[in-house]
Amino acid sequence: LKLVRDLQGAVTEQQLFMVYQPQIAAHSGRLTGFEALMRWQHPEFGFVPPDEFISLAEQFGHMTMLSQWMIETVCHQLAEWNALGHRVRVAINLSARDVVDPALSERLTRALTTHDVAADQLTLEVTESTIIQDPVLAVSVLERLRLAGVRIAIDDYGTGYSSLSQLRTLPVRELKIDKSFVLKLDEREEDRIIVRSTIELGHNLGLEVVAEGVETAASRTLLSQLGCNYLQGYLISRPLAAAAVPGWIEHNQ
Numbered sequence: 282l283k284l285v286r287d288l289q290g291a292v293t294e295q296q297l298f299m300v301y302q303p304q305i306a307a308h309s310g311r312l313t314g315f316e317a318l319m320r321w322q323h324p325e326f327g328f329v330p331p332d333e334f335i336s337l338a339e340q341f342g343h344m345t346m347l348s349q350w351m352i353e354t355v356c357h358q359l360a361e362w363n364a365l366g367h368r369v370r371v372a373i374n375l376s377a378r379d380v381v382d383p384a385l386s387e388r389l390t391r392a393l394t395t396h397d398v399a400a401d402q403l404t405l406e407v408t409e410s411t412i413i414q415d416p417v418l419a420v421s422v423l424e425r426l427r428l429a430g431v432r433i434a435i436d437d438y439g440t441g442y443s444s445l446s447q448l449r450t451l452p453v454r455e456l457k458i459d460k461s462f463v464l465k466l467d468e469r470e471e472d473r474i475i476v477r478s479t480i481e482l483g484h485n486l487g488l489e490v491v492a493e494g495v496e497t498a499a500s501r502t503l504l505s506q507l508g509c510n511y512l513q514g515y516l517i518s519r520p521l522a523a524a525a526v527p528g529w530i531e532h533n534q
C-alpha cells in the first residue's frame with residue numbers, strides 16, 4: 282500500500298496540516314474555541330480523506346507518529362494565537378493508539394509547558410472506540426490528564442462509537458452530540474426528541490453539551506432553545522486554515 286508507505290513522508294515533507302473549525306456559545310454566538318482536524322495533501326493523489334489515512338495509520342502502526350506531530354502543531358499554534366491576544370480553546374481528536382500510549386500524558390503536558398499554553402485551553406475528544414482496547418488503562422491515562430487541567434469530551438455521542446456507559450467510566454466535562462442527529466434536526470421529530478433528551482441528560486450529569494453538524498439557521502435556533510451550550514457546523518464556519526483563524530476571530534467577536 283503506497284499510501285501507508287507515504288505516511289512517513291507526509292510528516293517529514295510537510296504534507297500534513299491542521300484545519301480549525303469554530304465552536305460558538307449557543308446563547309451569545311460568541312466564539313469559544315475550535316476543533317482541530319488533520320488534513321493530508323498528497324503530492325500525487327491530492328487530498329486524502331482523513332477517515333481513510335487515519336484508519337490506515339492506526340492499522341499499520343503510524344498513528345503515534347501522526348498524533349505526536351498533531352499535538353506539537355496544535356500547541357505551537359495555540360501559543361501563536363495566545364501571543365496575538367486570542368486565548369482560545371482547541372479540541373483535538375485522540376485515537377485508540379493514543380490513549381494506551383504510556384507516553385501520551387507526558388508528551389501532552391510537556392508540549393503545553395514548552396509552548397506556555399494553559400491546560401484548560403486543550404480539550405481531548407474521545408469515542409468509545411478510543412477506549413475499547415484497554416478501558417482501564419485508557420481511563421487512567423485520561424484521568425491523569427484531567428487532573429492536569431485538560432478537558433475531556435465524548436465525541437460522536439449517540440452513535441455506536443459512543444454510548445451511555447462511557448458517561449460513568451470517563452472523567453468527562455463535555456458531551457458532543459453526533460452530527461447524524463443534528464443535520465436534519467429541523468425536519469425530523471425523532472431527532473429533536475433524541476437531541477432534547479441528550480441535552481437534558483448531559484446537563485443533569487453536570488456536563489456541557491456541544492452540537493456538531495449545525496448547517497441551518499432553523500437547527501441553530503432549535504438547539505439554542507433546547508439549551509445546548511456550544512454549536513459547531515458549516516452554518517457557523519467550515520474548518521479554517523490556520524492562517525485564516527485570527528481574521529475570523531476578529532470579525533466574529
Ligand code: G
Binds near residue numbers: 320332335374
Ligand atoms: O473533517 P473530518 O473529515 O476531518 O474528520 C473525519 C474523521 O477524522 C473524524 O472522525 C475526525 O474525528 C477524524 N480526525 C480528524 N483529525 C484527526 C486527528 O487529528 N486525529 C484523529 N485521531 N482523528 C482525526
Ligand code: G
Binds near residue numbers: 406460494495513
Ligand atoms: O468525528 P468527528 O466529530 O471528530 O469529526 C467531525 C467531522 O464533522 C469532520 O469531518 C468535520 O469536517 C465534519 N463537519 C463539521 N461540521 C459539519 C457540518 O456542518 N456538516 C457536515 N456534514 N459535516 C461537518
Ligand code: MN
Binds near residue numbers: 374406
Ligand atoms: Mn471530533
Ligand code: NA
Binds near residue numbers: 460
Ligand atoms: Na463527531
